[in-house]
Amino acid sequence: MGDFIWIGTAIGTAIGLLNMLFILSSRLGQTGLNQAKTVWQGLWVWALWTVFGAYVLALWLLGVVLLSFSRFLRRGTEV
Amino acid sequence: MIVGKVKTAVIIGAGVSGLATAKCLTQVGIHCTVFDRNPYLGGVWADGYHDFGVQVQKDLYEFPDFPLSEEASHFTPGPVFREYLEDYCDHFGIRECLRLGTRVTMIERKGDGWLLEVGGSESSETIEADLVVVAAGLYSETPNAPNIPKREDFGGEVLHASEIKDISQLKDRRVAVIGYGKSATDIAGSAVGVAEKVHLVFRTAHWPVPRKLLGVLPFKWGMLTRLVAALIPPYVRPSPIVRAIHSIGYPLPWLFWRVVELLLSTQQRLRTQIEHGETLMPETPVEFDAFTEVTMVPRPGLIDFIRSGKISAHRTGVSAFSSNGIDLADGDSLEVDCVVFGTGWKTGYPYLPKSILASLDDGPDGFYLYRHVLHPSVPNLAFVGRASSFMSVTTFALQAKWLAEVVADRVLLPDAEAMQSDIDALKSWKQSWMPEGPARSATLLIHMCHYHDELLLDMSADPLRKRGFLAPISELIVPYRAADFRDVV
Numbered sequence: 001m002g003d004f005i006w007i008g009t010a011i012g013t014a015i016g017l018l019n020m021l022f023i024l025s026s027r028l029g030q031t032g033l034n035q036a037k038t039v040w041q042g043l044w045v046w047a048l049w050t051v052f053g054a055y056v057l058a059l060w061l062l063g064v065v066l067l068s069f070s071r072f073l074r075r076g077t078e079v
Numbered sequence: 080m081i082v083g084k085v086k087t088a089v090i091i092g093a094g095v096s097g098l099a100t101a102k103c104l105t106q107v108g109i110h111c112t113v114f115d116r117n118p119y120l121g122g123v124w125a126d127g128y129h130d131f132g133v134q135v136q137k138d139l140y141e142f143p144d145f146p147l148s149e150e151a152s153h154f155t156p157g158p159v160f161r162e163y164l165e166d167y168c169d170h171f172g173i174r175e176c177l178r179l180g181t182r183v184t185m186i187e188r189k190g191d192g193w194l195l196e197v198g199g200s201e202s203s204e205t206i207e208a209d210l211v212v213v214a215a216g217l218y219s220e221t222p223n224a225p226n227i228p229k230r231e232d233f234g235g236e237v238l239h240a241s242e243i244k245d246i247s248q249l250k251d252r253r254v255a256v257i258g259y260g261k262s263a264t265d266i267a268g269s270a271v272g273v274a275e276k277v278h279l280v281f282r283t284a285h286w287p288v289p290r291k292l293l294g295v296l297p298f299k300w301g302m303l304t305r306l307v308a309a310l311i312p313p314y315v316r317p318s319p320i321v322r323a324i325h326s327i328g329y330p331l332p333w334l335f336w337r338v339v340e341l342l343l344s345t346q347q348r349l350r351t352q353i354e355h356g357e358t359l360m361p362e363t364p365v366e367f368d369a370f371t372e373v374t375m376v377p378r379p380g381l382i383d384f385i386r387s388g389k390i391s392a393h394r395t396g397v398s399a400f401s402s403n404g405i406d407l408a409d410g411d412s413l414e415v416d417c418v419v420f421g422t423g424w425k426t427g428y429p430y431l432p433k434s435i436l437a438s439l440d441d442g443p444d445g446f447y448l449y450r451h452v453l454h455p456s457v458p459n460l461a462f463v464g465r466a467s468s469f470m471s472v473t474t475f476a477l478q479a480k481w482l483a484e485v486v487a488d489r490v491l492l493p494d495a496e497a498m499q500s501d502i503d504a505l506k507s508w509k510q511s512w513m514p515e516g517p518a519r520s521a522t523l524l525i526h527m528c529h530y531h532d533e534l535l536l537d538m539s540a541d542p543l544r545k546r547g548f549l550a551p552i553s554e555l556i557v558p559y560r561a562a563d564f565r566d567v568v
C-alpha cells in the first residue's frame with residue numbers, strides 16, 4: 001500500500017511538473033494574461049497532481065480493468 | 080472577414096444575440112439598425128409555448144454586465160426573461176436602434192457592403208449597410224414537423240409545440256406528443272391532469288440531466304466545470320495533458336462517464352419499463368449524447384409521470400396517421416385527437432442568396448465559420464448566436480464583443496487562408512466524433528468553455544476568470560457564471 005502511494009505520488013509529481021511547464025510556456029509573455037496568476041496556477045496544478053497522483057493512478061487502474069472487461073463482454077455479445 | 084471602414088450595420092433579429100450585438104457595435108461608434116419580423120423584441124423569449132422557461136440556473140443565463148434581479152427565480156420563466164431583455168435594451172440605450180415588425184427579405188452585395196430589402200406588413204424599402212450581422216437564432220425559422228404519411232386521413236388536430244400557448248388547448252383531449260427534447264417533455268408534463276390521455280412518442284432516448292445531481296448538487300457542478308471539460312472528447316486543439324488523458328489515460332474519462340451514466344440512470348430510474356418492454360435507457364454513451372441537439376434538463380416530475388403511467392411512453396417511430404390517431408412502427412395504434420410535434424426547428428436563412436450560402440459552404444451540418452462568427456469568403460457578413468451553449472447569453476455577449484473589437488481593429492484577424500484552415504480543422508474535428516445533425520457546425524455545449532477561451536485570448540483577456548487565493552482550484556471544479564465575464568463584455 002505504502003509503495004503504491006509512493007509510486008502514484010511520483011507519477012503525479014512528474015505529470016504535474018509537465019502540466020505546470022505547459023501552463024507557464026503557453027501563458028507567460030502573452031499580452032493581457034496576468035503573469036502572477038499564471039505562476040500561481042502552475043504551482044497549484046503541480047501540487048494537485050502530486051497530492052492526488054495516487055488516487056488518479058488507482059482510478060486509472062480500476063478503469064483499465066473495467067474497460068477491458070466491458071470490451072471483452074461486448075466482443076462476446078457481438079460474436 | 081471585415082473589409083473597408085464599417086460605419087453602419089444592420090442586425091437581423093432582436094433576440095439575445097441581436098441586442099448584445101447592437102450594444103457592442105454601438106459602443107464602438109457603429110450606427111446600428113436592428114430589424115425583427117416580430118412586433119416585439121426578445122426572440123424565443125418573446126412568445127414561447129405554455130410555461131416555457133430557461134433550462135439552467137439564473138447565474139448561468141444572464142448578461143455578464145447586466146445581472147437578473149435578485150428576486151428572479153432560477154430556471155427563469157420565459158415572460159420574466161423577456162421583461163429582462165426589455166430592461167437590457169433601455170439600460171444600454173439601444174431601443175432607438177430597433178425596427179420591430181420589419182422582416183429582412185433579401186440581402187445582396189453592393190461594393191464591400193450590402194443592400195437589404197426590408198418590409199413590414201404594408202410597405203417595403205431598400206437600405207444599405209457596410210456590415211450585416213445575422214442574429215436570427217437557431218430556433219425560430221420554420222417549425223420542424225416530420226413528414227408522416229396519410230396526414231389528410233387524420234380527423235384530429237396537428238400542432239407544433241410552439242403553438243401551444245395555453246395548456247388548456249389540450250383540455251380533455253387525447254394527446255400524442257412526438258419528440259424527446261425540451262419542448263416535447265415540457266408539453267407532455269404540463270398536459271398531465273389537463274388532457275384526458277397523454278402519450279409521448281420518441282424514437283431515440285437521450286440522457287436527461289436532472290436539475291440537481293443526486294437530488295442535492297445543481298447539475299452545473301457535475302457537467303460544466305473545466306475538469307469535466309477535460310474529460311469529454313477533446314477540443315479541436317487540445318493541450319498535451321488533455322491529449323494524454325484521452326490516449327494512455329483513456330480508462331480515466333471512460334470510468335468517469337460510466338459512473339455518470341450509473342448515477343443518471345439510478346437517480347432518474349431510466350430502466351423503468353415502458354410500452355413493449357422498452358426502457359428509457361439511451362444507447363449512445365453520455366459523453367457523445369451530450370452533443371446531440373436534444374440535450375435536456377427535464378422539469379422535475381417527468382420520469383415519475385412516465386413511471387406512474389400518467390404519461391404513456393412509446394419508444395418507436397410514427398409510421399402513419401390514421402383517421403382516429405396514429406400508427407406506430409412497433410405495431411401499436413394510438414387513438415388520439417391531437418398530435419403535438421415537439422420536434423424542434425429548422426434553421427434557415429431564406430434571405431441569403433444561394434451564391435452566398437454556396438460561399439459559406441452550407442452542407443448537411445450547416446456552415447462552419449471562423450470563431451463561429453465570420454467567413455473569409457463572405458466579407459462583412461457576420462453571425463452572432465450560431466453557437467449552442469448552456470450559457471448562450473454569455474457566449475453570444477462574448478461573440479458580440481469579439482465582433483465589435485474586430486470591427487474596431489482592436490482584434491486582428493489572420494489572413495483568409497489561415498481562417499479557412501481553422502474552419503477546415505473545426506469541421507473535420509466535429510465530423511470525426513460529434514453526432515450528426517443539421518446544426519452540428521454550431522454545436523458547442525460542454526465545449527463552450529474552450530470556445531470562450533479562444534474568444535478571450537483573441538481579445539487579450541485572460542481565460543482564467545476565477546479570482547482569489549484559491550482561484551486555481553476554482554478554475555478546475557467551480558463552474559463559470561455569467562458574472563465571471565463581467566469585465567470583458
Ligand SMILES: Cc1cc2nc3c(=O)[nH]c(=O)nc-3n(C[C@H](O)[C@H](O)[C@H](O)COP(=O)(O)OP(=O)(O)OC[C@H]3O[C@@H](n4cnc5c(N)ncnc54)[C@H](O)[C@@H]3O)c2cc1C
Pocket residue numbers: 091092093094095096097114115116117120121122123124127131132133134135140181182183184214215216217218219261430463464468469470471472
Ligand atoms: C424553451 C427554451 C429554453 C432554452 N433554454 C436555454 C438554456 O437554458 N440555456 C441556453 O444557453 N439556451 C437556452 N435556449 C436557447 C435560446 O434559444 C438561446 O439561448 C437564445 O435565446 C437565442 O437567442 P438569439 O437571439 O440568438 O435567437 P432568437 O431568440 O431566436 O431570436 C432571433 C430573432 O430573429 C428574428 N428574425 C429571424 N429572421 C428574421 C428576418 N428575416 N427578419 C427580421 N427578423 C428575423 C426572429 O423573429 C427572432 O426574434 C432555450 C430556448 C428555448 C426555446
